[in-house]
Amino acid sequence: METETLLKIRSEFPSLENKIILSSCSQSAISLDVLDAMEEYKNSLLEDGMSWETWMVKVNNAKEKFSRIINCNPDEIAILSSVSDSISSILHSLDLNNQEVCVTEMDFPCIGHAVLAQQKKQNFKVTFIPAENNVIPIDHYEKYIHENTGLTCVSHVSYYNGFKQNIKEIAKIAHRNDSLLFVDAYQSAGGVNIDVKEMDIDILVAGMQKYLLGVPGISFMYIKKEIAEKLSPTTIGWFGQKEPFAFDLKNLDYANSAQRFNTGTPPVINGYIADAALSFIERIGMETIERHLSKLSYHTIENALQMGFKLASPRDINQKGASTAIYVENANKVEGLLKEAGYVVSARKDVIRIAPHIYNTEDDILNCLKQLEKLI
Numbered sequence: 055m056e057t058e059t060l061l062k063i064r065s066e067f068p069s070l071e072n073k074i075i076l077s078s079c080s081q082s083a084i085s086l087d088v089l090d091a092m093e094e095y096k097n098s099l100l101e102d103g104m105s106w107e108t109w110m111v112k113v114n115n116a117k118e119k120f121s122r123i124i125n126c127n128p129d130e131i132a133i134l135s136s137v138s139d140s141i142s143s144i145l146h147s148l149d150l151n152n153q154e155v156c157v158t159e160m161d162f163p164c165i166g167h168a169v170l171a172q173q174k175k176q177n178f179k180v181t182f183i184p185a186e187n188n189v190i191p192i193d194h195y196e197k198y199i200h201e202n203t204g205l206t207c208v209s210h211v212s213y214y215n216g217f218k219q220n221i222k223e224i225a226k227i228a229h230r231n232d233s234l235l236f237v238d239a240y241q242s243a244g245g246v247n248i249d250v251k252e253m254d255i256d257i258l259v260a261g262m263q264k265y266l267l268g269v270p271g272i273s274f275m276y277i278k279k280e281i282a283e284k285l286s287p288t289t290i291g292w293f294g295q296k297e298p299f300a301f302d303l304k305n306l307d308y309a310n311s312a313q314r315f316n317t318g319t320p321p322v323i324n325g326y327i328a329d330a331a332l333s334f335i336e337r338i339g340m341e342t343i344e345r346h347l348s349k350l351s352y353h354t355i356e357n358a359l360q361m362g363f364k365l366a367s368p369r370d371i372n373q374k375g376a377s378t379a380i381y382v383e384n385a386n387k388v389e390g391l392l393k394e395a396g397y398v399v400s401a402r403k404d405v406i407r408i409a410p411h412i413y414n415t416e417d418d419i420l421n422c423l424k425q426l427e428k429l430i
């Protein structure tokens with residue numbers, strides 16, 4: 055990307071004036087547009103008092119933008135508040151009795167928790183597909199998914215080390231065995247290109263807080279139309295009805311497509327914020343973002359290795375998203391020390407994750423690595 059374009063982008067993120075933010079795997083920097091969106095919602099409350107029409111337009115605009123980013127129809131998206139809510143809602147809607155559910159060892163813990171909780175209600179076997187050297191070889195899917203597997207859950211990009219999976223290949227294996235494929239894309243959406251049709255994903259979930267440049271409190275759940283319409287969710291609400299504003303207490307009339315998975319009043323302020331953040335992503339374009347992040351990923355790996363750091367991430371950038379995980383003793387403490395020195399990164403277990411976005415430069419990363427070297 056040209057320096058002038060990068061400087062212009064940086065000027066849209068005020069917190070970068072006095073900090074280097076490399077924490078997109080946890081919370082990205084917030085843009086002026088997002089701050090304006092917060093203000094706009096505040097003003098709608100102060101000036102209009104109540105403004106349902108405007109609020110719903112904002113939430114729907116956000117949904118439409120997300121659907122364009124992952125290449126599906128807006129009707130195929132339900133709005134919930136977190137990835138945890140979304141996986142729980144899906145599990146409640148499926149009959150998994152006498153089947154098997156596969157979860158990978160690299161999934162975010164909320165996936166395992168939701169599956170194990172559902173196992174208390176339904177009689178199914180849970181298989182954790184093992185990782186090997188911090189990645190999951192594709193042949194593990196061949197080995198562990200079989201014809202009795204009803205649901206396979208995978209992360210597109212791992213929260214721990216940024217390992218990126220070949221979803222298209224996993225989908226082929228899952229579908230050959232008649233298993234549904236649930237993809238947690240919280241660590242990829244906004245950083246890595248996603249095309250749910252081309253990848254043949256059945257269900258995909260992502261929140262806004264990480265590479266989508268928003269805040270927590272909203273998640274988008276894609277469900278392939280023909281699958282959604284066969285399901286009867288039991289975690290529901292009036293916004294999952296065909297006519298929510300008919301206020302019909304005595305009839306359950308599921309909305310079409312994924313809309314039936316909507317629950318109560320959507321998180322309106324998050325709708326404003328998501329709309330603004332997704333407009334930014336669309337304005338820059340996923341291709342530009344992915345290209346920039348791949349370059350930064352390569353730069354991080356090269357420099358970290360030269361400086362003698364040990365990586366928990368794959369070294370091949372084709373096998374990873376934007377985040378690079380470096381083994382560090384007392385990672386949580388080091389995260390705090392880096393923050394005091396003006397570098398915002400995120401620790402998990404035994405690693406520090408360096409997770410840049412479109413507003414970061416190679417110098418941001420090099421300076422952060424030098425500071426890390428000084429500290430340890």
Ligand SMILES: Cc1ncc(COP(=O)(O)O)c(C=O)c1O
Pocket residue numbers: 079080135136137138139162164209211212213238239240241261273
């Ligand atoms: C890959 C992944 N999935 C799920 C979550 C948790 O999402 P939520 O808090 O929306 O349930 C995280 C949070 O860091 C994550 O990185």
